[in-house]
């Protein structure tokens with residue numbers, strides 16, 4: 001069984017199990033065992049507009065964690081991520097070095113094509129990496145657009161990476177990023193305007209909260225300021241534990257996971273049982289022959305029958 005190999009810290013078993021979870025072929029017993037055995041990993045979301053240096057930062061942080069003897073998982077959610085191509089050579093070399101390391105696991109996820117829901121697949125992967133023995137799992141995602149994945153609901157600690165000139169700041173505020181960020185990183189501090197961006201973020205932050213989100217400047221490409229980010233990530237985890245926030249976030253994640261799976265299951269059944277009917281119903285709603293509310297109720301009634 002793959003799960004037995006995983007428990008013996010077999011990296012290839014981890015990779016194969018994640019694939020099974022991705023394409024929905026993992027068996028029920030395996031999923032149950034994964035859930036039972038996982039509990040310790042610190043889930044860190046790395047979010048921010050395209051090209052701000054998220055992957056470079058994750059690579060730099062990973063090296064720092066490895067120096068401290070910690071094992072690191074990296075899940076990148078974005079088809080254009082350097083993990084899956086499109087990277088300049090320098091980044092690729094950084095990542096290749098990490099791939100060779102038994103204490104590091106890197107995987108990229110496409111944003112489309114998950115019958116069971118992307119977040120559920122990612123959460124499954126987090127559990128696999130937890131059981132494999134990772135201390136921290138980074139989830140990188142581009143989080144500036146409308147179709148952003150709700151990774152912040154999954155993570156214990158959310159790091160938002162911004163760089164000078166990464167789009168107008170008002171847009172960042174609009175996207176609700178201020179509320180979800182536990183830590184801000186202004187990367188590319190070697191570029192002009194980093195100080196101004198940091199001040200703008202700080203001035204927009206709520207000061208009354210128990211946890212005051214730090215705003216840190218880095219040059220990820222040169223490993224500058226990385227240790228401060230690592231310390232902030234660890235401090236935030238300690239804060240979560242001491243303030244009972246950890247239990248709250250774990251609860252939110254679990255609720256989200258169940259809702260996602262339920263959603264996916266419902267969709268799957270609707271398509272299987274009522275494929276063409278489903279599409280006809282949508283047509284009727286558009287044509288105002290029906291309304292969406294009564295249609296949803298009607299579909300649920302049919303599913304139950």
Ligand SMILES: Nc1nc2c(ncn2[C@@H]2O[C@H](COP(=O)(O)OP(=O)(O)OP(=O)(O)O)[C@@H](O)[C@H]2O)c(=O)[nH]1
Nearest residue numbers: 049050051052053054055056081187188219220221
């Ligand atoms: N000058 C400078 N360039 C950087 C720094 N960090 C990253 N870069 C460069 O910025 C570019 C984008 O870096 P990535 O790490 O791929 O950024 P990303 O946010 O992961 O990009 P996406 O995943 O495509 O959204 C690369 O060419 C990096 O070499 C930095 O601190 N300073």
Ligand SMILES: [Mg+2]
Nearest residue numbers: 054055081082
């Ligand atoms: Mg990236």
